Structures are given as C-alpha cells and as structure tokens.
Amino acid sequence: xxxxxxxxxxxxxxxxxxxxxxxxxxxxxxxxxxxxxxxxxxxxxxxxxxxxxxxxxxxxxxxxxxxxxxxxxxxxxxxxx
Amino acid sequence: xxxxxxxxxxxxxxxxxxxxxxxxxxxxxxxxxxxxxxxxxxxxxxxxxxxxxxxxxxxxxxxxxxxxxxxxxxxxxxxxxxxxxxxxxxxxxxxxxxxxxxxxxxxxxxxxxxxxxxxxxxxxxxxxxxxxxxxxxxxxxxxxxxxxxxxxxxxxxxxxxxxxxxxxxxxxxxxxxxxxxxxxxxxxxxxxxxxxxxxxxxxxxxxxxxxxxxxxxxxxxxxxxxxxxxxxxxxxxxxxxxxxxxxxxxxxxxxxxxxxxxxxxxxxxxxxxxxxxxxxxxxxxxxxxxxxxxxxxxxxxxxxxxxxxxxxxxxxxxxxxxxxxxxx
Numbered sequence: 001x002x003x004x005x006x007x008x009x010x011x012x013x014x015x016x017x018x019x020x021x022x023x024x025x026x027x028x029x030x031x032x033x034x035x036x037x038x039x040x041x042x043x044x045x046x047x048x049x050x051x052x053x054x055x056x057x058x059x060x061x062x063x064x065x066x067x068x069x070x071x072x073x074x075x076x077x078x079x080x081x
Numbered sequence: 082x083x084x085x086x087x088x089x090x091x092x093x094x095x096x097x098x099x100x101x102x103x104x105x106x107x108x109x110x111x112x113x114x115x116x117x118x119x120x121x122x123x124x125x126x127x128x129x130x131x132x133x134x135x136x137x138x139x140x141x142x143x144x145x146x147x148x149x150x151x152x153x154x155x156x157x158x159x160x161x162x163x164x165x166x167x168x169x170x171x172x173x174x175x176x177x178x179x180x181x182x183x184x185x186x187x188x189x190x191x192x193x194x195x196x197x198x199x200x201x202x203x204x205x206x207x208x209x210x211x212x213x214x215x216x217x218x219x220x221x222x223x224x225x226x227x228x229x230x231x232x233x234x235x236x237x238x239x240x241x242x243x244x245x246x247x248x249x250x251x252x253x254x255x256x257x258x259x260x261x262x263x264x265x266x267x268x269x270x271x272x273x274x275x276x277x278x279x280x281x282x283x284x285x286x287x288x289x290x291x292x293x294x295x296x297x298x299x300x301x302x303x304x305x306x307x308x309x310x311x312x313x314x315x316x317x318x319x320x321x322x323x324x325x326x327x328x329x330x331x332x333x334x335x336x337x338x339x340x341x342x343x344x345x346x347x348x349x350x351x352x353x354x355x356x357x358x359x360x361x362x363x364x365x366x367x368x369x370x371x372x373x374x375x376x377x378x379x380x381x382x383x384x385x386x387x388x389x390x391x392x393x394x395x396x397x398x399x400x401x402x403x404x405x406x407x408x409x
Binding site: 010013014016033037038040041043044045048049 | 240241373374376380381382386387388
C-alpha cells in the first residue's frame, strides 16, 4: 500500500466517510465529522499511521485534505498526487 | 488526602466529612436522597427531604444531593440550568462515577447518553460519608473501582492529557494499586480524584462502549440491566489490549511514568468478565456505528477504525494462552 493509499484509508476511517465520496481535494467544511473531536482523532491517526506528530496548531489549522498532504510531504511522506 | 494542584478543577471544591456537613450553616437547606437511603439520611441530618426535583422547589439556599452518579448528575443539571443561585452539596452513596467531583453531567435521552461539560456543574462541596456504602454489595463496589480505573487510565492515555496531568494521574494510579480492589473507604477519594482528572483531558473507547451498550439495554446472563460501572469494568482490559496492540502507547506511557505495568494489566484483567464480553458481542456489533461516533471513542488514545470491531468480537476472545494479562 502506498502512502497515498494509506492516507486515503486513514481519512475514510477517521471521518467515517463513504469511500465513494472521498476525494483528495475535500475541504474540512465538507466533512461533518471533521469537528474538534475529529481533529483529535486525525492527529492520533496520523501519528499511528505515519509516525508524524501533528502539533496542536497544525492540527487545528488544517482546512482540508490538501493542507494535510502538504504537511506530510514536507515531512518526507509522499502522499501527493 | 490532599488533591494536587493538577487534580483540582478550575473551580474550587471543598471536601467535608459527615460531621462537617452536620455542623455547617447552610441557610435554608434540604436534601434530595436516593429512596433506599432517604430514611437513614433524614435521621442523620437536621434538614428536611424533598421528594423530587420537580418544580417548584421550596425556597432554598442549599441543596444536598445524596445518591449515585445518576442522581448527582440530575441535581447538578438542575442547579446549572434553573437554579444557579443554589449551593450544591454532593454526597456519593457509591464510589465509581466520581460525579460529585466533576464538571460533567451525563443523562439518558431517547437518542442515547447526553454529555454536558461546564464548570458551573461542579458542586461547591462534596462529602465523604463512608457509612452510606456499608450495605452496597462487594461486586458493585468492585465495578465502581473499575469505573475509576477507566477514568484514570483513559484520562492518563488521552491525546489531550498534558505532562502535568499525566504525572498526577500516575501518582493517583500508584495509590489505587496500593489500595487494591477490595472494600476500602479510601476509594471514595480515589474515585473523586480520578473523575476530576479525566474531566481535564478526556476518556476513550471504554466509555464509548459503555455509553452505547448501556443505552442499548445490555444485560447480564441473569437478565439484569448492566450499568455504566459494570460495563466500564469489563471492557477496560480488552480496550487496553487494543490500545496497546494498535498504538503501543499503554506500555510506553506506563514505563515513562514508572507505573508497574504488570500490576495495571493484572488489575484490568481481574475486572474483566470475559464471558460477559463474549455475550455482549452481538449487541456491540449491532451498535458499533454508534460507538464509533461517540465523543469518548473519538478521543481514544488509539484510532478506533471501523474494523476494530473484529478485535472485540473475535470468537477466541481476548485471552492469549500464557499471557499474564498484558499484550502477547
């Protein structure tokens, strides 16, 4: 499984998404489970999946999947398209 | 036992003995007591009883609520929503929930458990009155200790816990290990501190499962409804195993805080009724989507993915031959 595929699976499981509705350009405002508790779940899942600890500021500032991809790529995790 | 600064809520709470309660000047006061203790409490206190919290209440300065977590939470909500001028004194008649010491109230609704968190929910005073627990069966007290262990461990492991809170919860858990699981009045204070502490971080999947299964009408083999403490006690060990297997955080954080991990695993194992967990498997499967959306599940220390259900409903159970209780 590639990092991109692992990220997709993580986001689907964290936010309880229908796989059919997932897109890599999803914005936070389009995901009702991406609330303050979703931010916590996502930070836990990113650390578990990629070993990267999102700072609280990073986790809170994410406005969508592209922003998360950008952070992970900066950390050498190749999940871009 | 003095609470350390990190275990205090943002709002101060006094801790009284029964003697201090009896001697206090409370103005116009009344007690609202669980029915099984009403006569005894009425004989011990000089203030009258109220039969219910239905409006209108008589003119009061102080309400003394005596009962388990459900009754205390009802009193907390009533004061917070409709009578903020009232002084609230909470007297637990069971240990476990720690409702007397937390700014959290949980009530049953047709949609499940509704959780409210606000500093205004914290009673001004909690009273330690161990004699009220003399008639509580041993098994019920043991489940209460399991609820407190779930508060302490999930609060400690929470992704929202900071270093100060983890250090203080580690100290609390060492005291809990020293006291053991028997009938010991020190559990009143341990439970109160565990509950106050978890309110400053979060709890996790143990509470997520307990909330949902209790609302779904979970029963034991005799058909008796299972309460929150019983469910927390029996799900603590499997959830800890899941957390450790999935994230490795349990062992790492216990080691970092010099907590005897083997003793923690043994305690969690002793609280677990594996036959009960197996029996609850189909109910857990039926309500798993609700567990995943529970707010406590979503702040678990390890990510709870939909396929985690298979771990909790595996036909072989959670026991691994030869394992001492910790992860294989």
